[in-house]
Amino acid sequence: MEMINIKIDGLDVSVPKSATILQAARQLQIEIPTLCYMKGLNEVGSCRICVVEVEGWRGLHPACVTKVSEGLSVKTSSSTVRESRKNILELIMANHDRECLSCPRNQNCELQKLCNEMGVEAVPYEKRADRGTIDKSSYIVRDPGKCVLCGRCAAVCSDIQNVGVINYAHRGAHTSVTTPYGDSLSEHSCINCGQCIKICPVGALQERDDTGKVWNAVEDNELHVVVQTAPAVRVALGEEFGMQPGTDVEGKMVTALKRLGFDRVFDTNFSADLTIMEEGTELLNRLNNGGRLPLITSCSPGWIKFCEHNYHDFIDNLSSCKSPQQMFGAVAKSYYAHKAGIDAKKVFVVSVMPCTAKKFEADREELKVDGLRDVDAVITTRELAKMIKQSGIQFAELPDSGFDSLMGVSTGAGAIFGNTGGVMEAALRTVADLLTAKDLNDIEYTSVRGMEGIREANVVINGMDLRVAVVNGTANASKLLDKIRSGEAAYHFIEVMACPGGCVNGGGQPIIMDKSAAEEVKRMRIEGIYGIDRDRELRKSHKNPEIKEMYEEYMDNPGSHKAHQLLHTHYVKR
Amino acid sequence: MEKVREVLSRYGNQKESLIQIMLELQQLSGNNYLPAEWVAAVSEALQMPLSKVYGVITFYAMFNTSPKGKFIVEVCKSGPCHVSGAENVLCMLEEELGIKAGETTCDGIFTLQLSSCFGACDIAPAIKVGESVYGNLTREKLKDIIVSYREGLKYAKC
Numbered sequence: 001m002e003m004i005n006i007k008i009d010g011l012d013v014s015v016p017k018s019a020t021i022l023q024a025a026r027q028l029q030i031e032i033p034t035l036c037y038m039k040g041l042n043e044v045g046s047c048r049i050c051v052v053e054v055e056g057w058r059g060l061h062p063a064c065v066t067k068v069s070e071g072l073s074v075k076t077s078s079s080t081v082r083e084s085r086k087n088i089l090e091l092i093m094a095n096h097d098r099e100c101l102s103c104p105r106n107q108n109c110e111l112q113k114l115c116n117e118m119g120v121e122a123v124p125y126e127k128r129a130d131r132g133t134i135d136k137s138s139y140i141v142r143d144p145g146k147c148v149l150c151g152r153c154a155a156v157c158s159d160i161q162n163v164g165v166i167n168y169a170h171r172g173a174h175t176s177v178t179t180p181y182g183d184s185l186s187e188h189s190c191i192n193c194g195q196c197i198k199i200c201p202v203g204a205l206q207e208r209d210d211t212g213k214v215w216n217a218v219e220d221n222e223l224h225v226v227v228q229t230a231p232a233v234r235v236a237l238g239e240e241f242g243m244q245p246g247t248d249v250e251g252k253m254v255t256a257l258k259r260l261g262f263d264r265v266f267d268t269n270f271s272a273d274l275t276i277m278e279e280g281t282e283l284l285n286r287l288n289n290g291g292r293l294p295l296i297t298s299c300s301p302g303w304i305k306f307c308e309h310n311y312h313d314f315i316d317n318l319s320s321c322k323s324p325q326q327m328f329g330a331v332a333k334s335y336y337a338h339k340a341g342i343d344a345k346k347v348f349v350v351s352v353m354p355c356t357a358k359k360f361e362a363d364r365e366e367l368k369v370d371g372l373r374d375v376d377a378v379i380t381t382r383e384l385a386k387m388i389k390q391s392g393i394q395f396a397e398l399p400d401s402g403f404d405s406l407m408g409v410s411t412g413a414g415a416i417f418g419n420t421g422g423v424m425e426a427a428l429r430t431v432a433d434l435l436t437a438k439d440l441n442d443i444e445y446t447s448v449r450g451m452e453g454i455r456e457a458n459v460v461i462n463g464m465d466l467r468v469a470v471v472n473g474t475a476n477a478s479k480l481l482d483k484i485r486s487g488e489a490a491y492h493f494i495e496v497m498a499c500p501g502g503c504v505n506g507g508g509q510p511i512i513m514d515k516s517a518a519e520e521v522k523r524m525r526i527e528g529i530y531g532i533d534r535d536r537e538l539r540k541s542h543k544n545p546e547i548k549e550m551y552e553e554y555m556d557n558p559g560s561h562k563a564h565q566l567l568h569t570h571y572v573k574r
Numbered sequence: 575m576e577k578v579r580e581v582l583s584r585y586g587n588q589k590e591s592l593i594q595i596m597l598e599l600q601q602l603s604g605n606n607y608l609p610a611e612w613v614a615a616v617s618e619a620l621q622m623p624l625s626k627v628y629g630v631i632t633f634y635a636m637f638n639t640s641p642k643g644k645f646i647v648e649v650c651k652s653g654p655c656h657v658s659g660a661e662n663v664l665c666m667l668e669e670e671l672g673i674k675a676g677e678t679t680c681d682g683i684f685t686l687q688l689s690s691c692f693g694a695c696d697i698a699p700a701i702k703v704g705e706s707v708y709g710n711l712t713r714e715k716l717k718d719i720i721v722s723y724r725e726g727l728k729y730a731k732c
Binding site for chain 1 (some may be wrong): 610613623624625626627628629632633639
């Protein structure tokens with residue numbers, strides 16, 4: 001690699017020829033502030049916060065897109081630079097709805113942080129742009145009045161997710177980041193993944209707030225409110241209370257939910273095990289009876305909607321299994337209500353999910369049994385944290401509690417549903433046992449683990465050669481499906497999760513303020529999940545005693561008529 | 575939609591031709607605008623996200639997303655025209671057409687709007703009607719131009 005010598009703030013540094021001034025400065029631990037910059041995704045130099053002075057060059061230059069050259073001498077914090085940055089922030093602030101105290105991103109906002117650091121004390125300019133009013137018509141709420149036009153959401157939507165439902169429109173002072181014709185996101189092919197929320201530096205994008213609905217249910221004495229918690233929530237919730245990413249706070253979370261007033265606290269990990277029973281059976285059926293292959297997982301509602309919009313020819317490949325969230329709701333209002341002697345109509349199911357698309361999924365017309373919705377309200381990890389804070393619970397000090405029984409026991413296989421590769425591995429553990437009729441010890445399918453966007457593996461089970469693939473991020477799903485369409489690739493079984501890294505990095509997870517640490521946080525959350533798996537005595541879904549009990553007492557076998565009635569669904573072309 | 579398909583296939587569904595395609599379609603619309611269904615059809619045919627196509631057509635002032643008059647009358651607002659009396663030209667047109675800049679006559683024939691320089695400084699003050707440029711304008715000349723378009727339309731109708 002050709003190296004170049006430059007000077008930054010008087011310090012000599014040798015950097016690769018292809019480096020930008022920003023990268024070179026970071027090598028020296030000199031932090032140049034950025035706002036629109038997102039490494040590898042949005043390197044456009046549009047916000048100008050990162051401007052620096054270069055000796056002998058006229059004007060100021062954005063460090064994020066200016067390449068180094070031999071002998072360059074850069075000043076990253078001269079008074080000209082500092083004044084300019086402050087001025088740029090004042091201009092951004094002029095058009096920003098400054099409702100900081102009532103903003104969901106208060107104290108968690110990159111713009112607020114920058115203004116604080118750069119010493120912005122007043123905004124001397126008048127507001128010029130009218131970017132429109134808040135749109136609460138979808139699961140993702142857009143507040144264009146807070147938008148700073150960094151374009152990060154548009155980049156993630158089109159480049160990482162291949163959805164492209166928001167983009168820049170209009171020009172000059174009228175520029176906005178918007179949907180076509182300013183329509184509701186619901187009218188277009190938005191998959192509700194919420195990756196835009198996670199990447200937004202300010203409060204211009206948020207999930208629909210459903211905490212009010214949950215508070216009302218909890219306080220309604222007529223209702224029996226049960227809550228389920230998704231696998232990825234417990235390794236991220238602690239971050240909202242100052243803990244390390246990946247810390248398993250399952251016990252504290254259960255205690256907090258009980259204190260919040262839920263009548264029963266159950267686990268989505270339980271219904272993840274249930275999903276494996278049904279999906280494993282479906283895979284074996286398709287393999288043995290010449291069914292449609294590859295079988296593609298259906299746990300991720302963002303992915304499902306993506307497929308329904310863009311890949312009609314793959315709809316029959318989708319597993320007919322409902323997602324763990326919906327399976328849970330269906331059995332809570334049938335099996336559980338029956339066992340507990342409660343009128344199913346009075347059971348109110350709340351889900352705590354790392355995901356914003358789960359809100360949409362819960363509202364899907366077909367996801368109900370006998371006229372009862374499987375799930376009544378969905379809140380994200382962030383919303384749960386908000387409820388805990390509102391109720392004055394000192395989360396970090398809480399003692400641990402266990403989930404309630406009947407639907408509270410889970411295996412390591414259920415736990416790993418929370419990250420990319422987990423559903424695949426959980427399914428393989430069960431399918432391998434079923435095919436060999438043995439209790440196999442070799443259960444760690446490391447070939448399907450990892451963080452790469454597309455992973456392929458050959459798994460040999462009982463002489464059967466299974467070709468599998470694991471995909472995360474819907475743009476990667478597009479790549480893989482296009483290859484299958486063209487005949488370049490063929491598989492038996494594919495796992496797709498809409499979010500990069502899987503549910504641990506879902507659109508409803510705690511916001512990672514320091515975006516340069518995002519990959520590391522994702523890795524730590526995944527590590528936390530594999531840790532839970534390793535520590536579980538039972539690590540295969542079909543070993544879950546509560547699952548066995550439920551089938552015996554209520555549903556016969558996986559794939560039975562009753563199971564189909566409760567646990568399976570269909571999809572639509574959009 | 576037949577017209578849209580014809581234009582698209584003539585350009586071989588090339589992304590690079592988006593602007594030319596849109597210009598032709600706007601002409602074909604009869605009301606100088608791009609109907610939303612047409613825009614959606616172009617986005618699908620060129621395999622470009624609708625949000626991106628919408629971004630392009632709202633960026634350029636020459637594209638309209640809502641119906642305009644059959645003829646767009648543009649008054650140059652740049653320096654040379656300004657000093658040669660563009661302000662008066664605008665007033666005269668507003669009087670003649672009975673509308674303000676940015677509006678469309680109720681018969682749907684004319685839309686009056688301001689424009690940046692279109693390079694007719696030598697004959698300032700200048701206006702554009704559709705693709706035709708007129709300069710060295712007087713009240714009489716303006717009247718004649720407007721009348722000629724109205725008349726021409728009658729002609730075209732029979």
